[in-house]
Amino acid sequence: MDAIDDLIKLLSRLPGIGGKSAARMTYRLIGTDPNYNKRLGEAIATLQDKIHRCPICGAFTETDPCPICQDERRDRSVMCVVEQSQDVITIQNSGIYSGLFHVLGGAISPLNSIGPDQLSFSSLRKRIEEGSFKEIIIATNPNEEGDITALYIKRMFKDSNIKITRLAAGLPVGGDLEYVDRKTLEISLKARMDV
Amino acid sequence: MDAIDDLIKLLSRLPGIGGKSAARMTYRLIGTDPNYNKRLGEAIATLQDKIHRCPICGAFTETDPCPICQDERRDRSVMCVVEQSQDVITIQNSGIYSGLFHVLGGAISPLNSIGPDQLSFSSLRKRIEEGSFKEIIIATNPNEEGDITALYIKRMFKDSNIKITRLAAGLPVGGDLEYVDRKTLEISLKARMDV
Structure with a gap:
């Protein structure tokens, strides 16, 4: 499986994202500012390390x-x-x-x-x-x-x-x-x- | 700006993704399998390093x-x-x-x-x-x-x-x-x- 198919399949698992939307997003990502991709990738990969539930309210x-x-x-x-x-x-x-x-x-x-x-x-x-x-x-x-x-x-x-x-x-x-x-x-x- | 807002703003720049879709995706990502987030983040961040245009056909x-x-x-x-x-x-x-x-x-x-x-x-x-x-x-x-x-x-x-x-x-x-x-x-x- 190549990098494009791989990313399309991963994106398709997000809520509201079908195969065509995922493909469209992937091709946009190929052509976009590399700095944006690094930031987006990093933001996704580190999200759960940064976010936890508030011990008081649960948000x-x-x-x-x-x-x-x-x-x-x-x-x-x-x-x-x-x-x-x-x-x-x-x-x-x-x-x-x-x-x-x-x-x-x-x-x-x-x-x-x-x-x-x-x-x-x-x-x-x-x-x-x-x-x-x-x-x-x-x-x-x-x-x-x-x-x-x-x-x-x-x-x-x-x-x-x-x-x-x-x-x-x-x-x-x-x-x-x-x-x-x-x-x-x-x-x-x-x-x-x-x- | 916190990690959630940051990711929502980044995702909103993708084609067909509005603010509400981006928020929905972000909250899904908070609650999902950490391994998936690491893979998705990595796939996005490294996409452009792996993909180039075919020197013959341009795909x-x-x-x-x-x-x-x-x-x-x-x-x-x-x-x-x-x-x-x-x-x-x-x-x-x-x-x-x-x-x-x-x-x-x-x-x-x-x-x-x-x-x-x-x-x-x-x-x-x-x-x-x-x-x-x-x-x-x-x-x-x-x-x-x-x-x-x-x-x-x-x-x-x-x-x-x-x-x-x-x-x-x-x-x-x-x-x-x-x-x-x-x-x-x-x-x-x-x-x-x-x-």
Whole structure:
């Protein structure tokens, strides 16, 4: 197998990249600035050496703790619970939320045998108990797993005085939080409902 | 800028990859088998060290000359002239052509100031003169630049006894050869016309 085929096959394993896209990327890489290729190759090869999960919130980070957990200006009375680390970025990039985050590492999924024990609920409970939160915003995906997970969080804190809300209607049902546009996200955050 | 943002920005410069795709790829890379990342990073970083243009046909290759130019079983009476190296792969993968190839390195484009001098016409002429070709199949893209280039090739060999043909109707006009499906390519190759 030659270098071109090899790279096309490797790239094809990335999400959303088919054989033709991978070929197109590979030929672009052959003709591009060599410095760019070295930087891209290095960035991919060393990514996992640099990135780890924040010991507090569970988001991927290079610093310890992550920049959001470190930031004194964040509103420490609101906690936004998300499934994946990239959901933190999606919400951060919208610029309409200034509280803290907690990354579960997924959603409860009986079909995929993912139970609460495999997600970071115990550290969430600990953070909530030790903090002075007034509200928990559940930002799980608007699908069945996200619904089950939201219900689980609601029950977990039902005896506390903390307000529990969830991102509102406006999110496309069955979709992925990662692909929501800023406007839809803003509407759903503003119109968030009690669960 | 952290490692995640850095990689997202680098990936966004690839053809067909927007910011969201790049982010999705990056987060997949964080969670994937470390061995895959090392291999992919290495494959990208070393690609240009391994790949060069075949001194005969101009296609990208690791060997010298390329496997097609070396292959004694190819039909050396037919020459297929393409714009880009990836067009060779597209036609090869269709499995319906067994002759030789010549890669021009682009198409004549007055709008982009690309004239015949910047393309490999002189080596094409030399190969045709020194070989025993009966037919030249022009497989330039079915757009204006491809048409001009086809006309240029036709004129170049008009005084020879070589049959000059071009991939037939069936190619979507204004499109890119790279994205043609096998069936359309087969029809257009079988129904190729004199120019």
